[in-house]
Structures are given as structure tokens and as C-alpha cells.
Amino acid sequence: MATGTRPRNRKALIRVAAAELFRDRGYHNVSMADVAEAVGMTAPALYRHYHNKQDLLADTVHSVVDSIEEVLAGADGLDDLLRRMATLTVQQRGLAAIWLRESRNLDDEQRAAVAQRSFTLMETFRSHLRTERPDLPESDCVLLSVAIIGVFAMPTTARQPLSRSRPEHLLYRAAWASARCELGSSGPVALLPDLGPDDSHAVAGVRMPRRDLLLNAAIRLFDERGFQSVGLGDIADAAGIVRSGAYRYFDNKTELLVAATTTAADRMWHSATAALAMAEEPHEALERIVGGHVEFALENPHLLGIMAYDQGELPDLERRRFDRLVSDYDDVWPQALVQALPDTDTAEGVRKIHMARVMIFFSVRWGPQPRRVDLGERLAEIAMAILQA
Numbered sequence: 317m318a319t320g321t322r323p324r325n326r327k328a329l330i331r332v333a334a335a336e337l338f339r340d341r342g343y344h345n346v347s348m349a350d351v352a353e354a355v356g357m358t359a360p361a362l363y364r365h366y367h368n369k370q371d372l373l374a375d376t377v378h379s380v381v382d383s384i385e386e387v388l389a390g391a392d393g394l395d396d397l398l399r400r401m402a403t404l405t406v407q408q409r410g411l412a413a414i415w416l417r418e419s420r421n422l423d424d425e426q427r428a429a430v431a432q433r434s435f436t437l438m439e440t441f442r443s444h445l446r447t448e449r450p451d452l453p454e455s456d457c458v459l460l461s462v463a464i465i466g467v468f469a470m471p472t473t474a475r476q477p478l479s480r481s482r483p484e485h486l487l488y489r490a491a492w493a494s495a496r497c498e499l500g501s502s503g504p505v506a507l508l509p510d511l512g513p514d515d516s517h518a519v520a521g522v523r524m525p526r527r528d529l530l531l532n533a534a535i536r537l538f539d540e541r542g543f544q545s546v547g548l549g550d551i552a553d554a555a556g557i558v559r560s561g562a563y564r565y566f567d568n569k570t571e572l573l574v575a576a577t578t579t580a581a582d583r584m585w586h587s588a589t590a591a592l593a594m595a596e597e598p599h600e601a602l603e604r605i606v607g608g609h610v611e612f613a614l615e616n617p618h619l620l621g622i623m624a625y626d627q628g629e630l631p632d633l634e635r636r637r638f639d640r641l642v643s644d645y646d647d648v649w650p651q652a653l654v655q656a657l658p659d660t661d662t663a664e665g666v667r668k669i670h671m672a673r674v675m676i677f678f679s680v681r682w683g684p685q686p687r688r689v690d691l692g693e694r695l696a697e698i699a700m701a702i703l704q705a
Contacts (some may be wrong), residue, residue, distance in 0.1 A: 388401075403484045464491050469674055530557065531557040
């Protein structure tokens with residue numbers, strides 16, 4: 317588009333361009349000038365539509381939710397809803413990156429508005445699922461609704477692409493497998509108390525080492541605010557340590573990110589090797605790998621967020637090391653899947669694995685959902701249903 321043209325839908329064009337840039341580069345790596353150039357306008361002209369970049373981000377995030385709401389509004393039953401969502405996910409890859417990843421860059425009021433709309437989306441899924449499965453306990457209906465949304469929450473950092481032929485069909489099957497999953501729970505479900513952020517500086521009355529305090533605080537803050545929005549001073553404050561004292565353990569925040577991602581990759585790899593060591597036959601091995609991943613996700617939701625959203629901030633050498641560790645972990649899954657289910661097409665199996673893990677990622681990080689005591693067992697059942705879809 318030539319600079320100076322004034323299409324009637326210019327604001328919509330700005331949102332589309334901003335969405336693509338935020339998705340591909342991340343909020344902090346995009347300037348208003350970048351967006352203006354992508355649209356074919358001057359930066360001053362862009363400021364006539366948006367006061368600042370955060371206002372543009374808020375409008376962009378809401379436009380993503382708008383597109384999902386439009387799909388849900390036209391759905392005729394759960395089957396049609398899942399087909400429509402699968403098509404939307406394939407047509408607009410990276411919706412989740414904007415809706416989930418970039419929402420952390422909004423201010424508190426803007427985040428609250430997005431969270432409320434996200435809850436409304438879940439309620440729409442729940443309503444359709446309730447019609448399809450009227451005897452399903454309410455707690456299970458909510459959990460399965462969140463899991464279904466999780467299947468469609470495909471991040472742009474996905475290591476495995478979707479199927480080249482009818483990719484929406486595989487998404488649809490995985491979503492239906494989640495919706496139809498028979499959960500092992502029955503009757504009232506116990507909920508864990510909401511303890512808020514885990515900022516405890518002591519365990520059993522013993523103060524944690526300062527290095528661990530700094531690392532735990534960094535992991536939470538990087539996930540909640542994004543790496544580029546957090547300084548070493550912020551981390552020291554959250555850890556209850558004098559700011560100057562933080563430099564005795566880490567020279568900069570990048571060292572903390574390296575320590576966090578290395579910790580995450582090591583923990584995941586150890587969970588897989590332990591699962592294989594304890595299993596006596598292939599199907600048990602697969603179940604144990606899935607269960608170990610769910611356990612890791614429940615215990616380390618902020619580490620999951622950093623691995624998905626902030627790995628690009630690692631220095632090149634550390635990024636390559638991290639990629640090797642995660643690749644080793646990833647390679648275990650399809651081997652276990654094919655051994656347990658010999659008829660599985662390996663390429664399709666890899667994509668099912670990715671969808672199962674994205675579902676787990678989304679479900680453990682779903683804010684409005686109360687934490688069930690049996691959440692780990694139930695998520696493992698849903699993940700196994702996806703793998704066998």
C-alpha cells in the first residue's frame with residue numbers, strides 16, 4: 317500500500333499488521349514505526365489512531381478474541397463449533413501467541429478485561445459440551461471445556477508443524493477426543509486452596525538460599541511480565557534481597573534466564589528417563605511419560621511459560637544448548653507412542669503429542685479455573701485420549 321492512501325478500513329489493517337508483528341517478533345521487539353511501515357503510513361499518522369503501543373496491543377488482543385467469539389456465535393452444536401475452531405486455528409496460526417503471550421504486556425485493567433472475555437469463551441464451550449453430555453459432572457464439564465480450548469491454543473513456537481493435508485481434521489479429532497474423554501472422577505471434586513503467588517522465602521522455618529530465592533522470583537516475574545519488562549532490581553525486591561546483593565549471585569538477568577531454562581529442560585528430561593526406568597511394558601511407559609510431563613507442568617507452570625515465550629531471549633550459545641536438551645526430550649515421546657500404539661503413523665503421532673502437550677500447558681495455566689486435587693490424573697487421561705484419537 318502506498319503511503320498517503322486512506323482506506324476506510326485503515327484501523328483494521330493496522331490491527332492485522334500489528335498482530336503479525338507481535339506474533340512473529342514479540343511485543344517488545346516491535347515499534348510503532350515498524351507497524352506504520354507494515355501498513356504503509358507514517359508513524360505520526362499511526363498515532364492518530366492509537367495513543368501508544370500498549371493501546372494498540374490491547375486493541376489487537378481484543379480483536380483476536382473477537383474473531384473467536386464470531387466463530388462461536390455461528391456454531392450449531394459442539395461438532396460444528398469444533399470444526400469451525402479447527403479451521404480458524406489453521407487459517408490464523410499464532411492466535412494464541414497474541415491472546416495468551418502478549419496479554420502479559422497489558423496493564424492490570426486491560427488484562428482483567430481480557431481475562432473476563434476468556435472466561436466467557438470457556439462458558440460458551442461449556443454450554444455446548446453440557447448439551448452434548450448432559451450427565452457430565454459440572455467440574456468435569458469445566459475441565460474438559462478448558463482442555464478443548466487448549467487443543468486449539470497452538471503457539472507460534474511449535475516445533476512440530478500441523479499436517480500438510482487437512483490439518484484442521486487432526487485438530488478436530490483431538491478436540492473431540494478431549495470432549496468425549498471419560499474421566500475417572502465421580503461425585504464432588506475437592507479443590508486446592510488458593511494460596512496466591514508462591515513467594516515463600518522459607519521452607520519448614522528454614523530460609524532458602526539467596527540464589528534460589530532470586531531464581532524462583534525471576535522465574536515467576538519473567539513469566540508474568542515478560543523477560544524484557546523485568547530488571548534485576550525487580551527480582552531482588554521480589555526475593556526480599558537488597559538489590560546490590562543480587563549481584564553476588566548473578567551478574568545480570570540473562571544469567572537468571574539461562575539458569576531457569578536449563579533447570580526446566582533438565583527436570584523434564586529426568587522425568588522422562590525415570591518414567592522409562594520404571595515401566596515394564598510400552599503402554600505403561602507412555603502413560604508414565606505423560607504423567608511425568610503433567611506433574612512437571614503442575615509443579616512448574618511459570619517454567620513452562622518461560623520455555624514457551626522467553627526462550628528467544630537466550631544468548632545464541634545457550635539457546636542452542638537449550639534446544640538440544642528439549643529436542644532430546646521431544647524425541648522420547650514418538651518412540652514411546654509408536655511402541656505403545658504400533659499402528660500410529662509417526663508423523664501424525666508427533667503432531668498429536670504436540671497437541672496433547674499444548675493442552676496440558678494451557679490447562680495448568682488457566683487462571684479462572686480452580687485447581688482440582690485430582691487435576692494431574694485427569695489431565696493425563698485427556699492427554700492419553702488425544703494421543704489415541
